[in-house]
Amino acid sequence: MSVSAGDDIKLGPPHAEDPERLATFQARIDRGELIERDDWMPEDYRLGMLRMAEHHGNSEIMGALPEGEWITRAPNLKRKLALIAKVQDEVGHGQMLYRVVEDLGKTRDEILRDLIAGRTKYHNVFNYPVPTWADVAMIAWLVDGAAIMNQKTLADGSYGPYVRTMKRINMEEAFHFKHGEDMVLTLMSGTPKQKQMAQEAFNRWWPPSVMFFGPPDRKSTQGAMFLRYRLKTTTNDDLRQRFVDRFAPAARALGLRFPGDDSAYRFNPDTGHWTFEQPDWDEFYRVIRGQGPCNERRIALRRFSYEQGAWVRRAILGQLSATAA
Numbered sequence: 001m002s003v004s005a006g007d008d009i010k011l012g013p014p015h016a017e018d019p020e021r022l023a024t025f026q027a028r029i030d031r032g033e034l035i036e037r038d039d040w041m042p043e044d045y046r047l048g049m050l051r052m053a054e055h056h057g058n059s060e061i062m063g064a065l066p067e068g069e070w071i072t073r074a075p076n077l078k079r080k081l082a083l084i085a086k087v088q089d090e091v092g093h094g095q096m097l098y099r100v101v102e103d104l105g106k107t108r109d110e111i112l113r114d115l116i117a118g119r120t121k122y123h124n125v126f127n128y129p130v131p132t133w134a135d136v137a138m139i140a141w142l143v144d145g146a147a148i149m150n151q152k153t154l155a156d157g158s159y160g161p162y163v164r165t166m167k168r169i170n171m172e173e174a175f176h177f178k179h180g181e182d183m184v185l186t187l188m189s190g191t192p193k194q195k196q197m198a199q200e201a202f203n204r205w206w207p208p209s210v211m212f213f214g215p216p217d218r219k220s221t222q223g224a225m226f227l228r229y230r231l232k233t234t235t236n237d238d239l240r241q242r243f244v245d246r247f248a249p250a251a252r253a254l255g256l257r258f259p260g261d262d263s264a265y266r267f268n269p270d271t272g273h274w275t276f277e278q279p280d281w282d283e284f285y286r287v288i289r290g291q292g293p294c295n296e297r298r299i300a301l302r303r304f305s306y307e308q309g310a311w312v313r314r315a316i317l318g319q320l321s322a323t324a325a
């Protein structure tokens with residue numbers, strides 16, 4: 001999955017840096033060089049990258065939870081196998097991203113503890129319910145599709161370890177998206193009941209997918225710093241427009257209607273872009289504050305697995321006998 005705009009990432013007070021060193025560092029970024037783990041970096045860069053990779057890793061892990069719950073209820077063996085592989089991939093993405101975070105100075109246990117205590121966030125989009133199989137299809141199509149769009153631009157970033165991780169992740173996300181597209185197509189060419197399921201799931205997932213890229217740029221508080229350091233390479237609104245331009249015509253072609261005002265969606269030949277209805281941004285901020293429909297449930301499940309897995313971690317670290325003694 002993916003990161004938001006950095007607006008729910010806390011960076012702390014500014015850190016005084018040697019101006020000459022900072023200028024040399026910024027020049028490297030501006031030349032398009034990659035910064036590596038052992039290179040000197042200013043504190044706000046290190047922390048910004050750490051928080052971004054942590055948020056991303058958390059999102060991969062949390063996103064796997066609602067999908068994992070559907071493995072036993074997949075409609076046939078082919079879909080079940082594909083879903084198992086997807087869930088395994090997403091957890092693997094979390095693992096790779098957490099390694100990037102660890103190298104930047106935060107331990108795995110601190111990452112997981114902060115997540116279950118609500119001190120760090122994961123992507124808003126995973127706080128919505130997944131009541132039917134059609135929702136699983138829409139997630140793989142729209143949310144993985146949005147993630148690929150975002151992550152392709154992040155693969156042009158400035159931090160080498162994160163950039164290489166993005167390239168690897170994106171290859172796997174492409175399979176998730178293809179699988180999602182195939183599931184949505186199957187539902188939309190099925191029975192009236194299947195089409196209705198797909199439409200209802202689309203109504204639920206379209207608005208969170210449009211919000212996926214974070215708040216409008218004018219409300220983004222830390223966007224400029226992320227762009228200056230090339231931790232991000234595109235603005236939220238640019239990404240959102242690209243998403244709408246790609247998915248609005250695809251949804252229309254499949255026979256889906258947009259929730260809210262369907263007539264707001266049309267191609268504007270003057271701009272070369274699709275017009276669309278803005279989602280409810282108040283809802284976006286409510287969900288960030290922890291008041292989304294599934295925030296508590298998702299965190300409770302994550303906490304449960306953290307606690308249930310404690311003995312495994314102790315055994316792997318060789319601390320089991322010491323604890324028992």
Ligand SMILES: [Fe+2]
Nearest residue numbers: 001060090093
């Ligand atoms: Fe992923």
Ligand SMILES: [Fe+2]
Nearest residue numbers: 001144173176
């Ligand atoms: Fe994915």
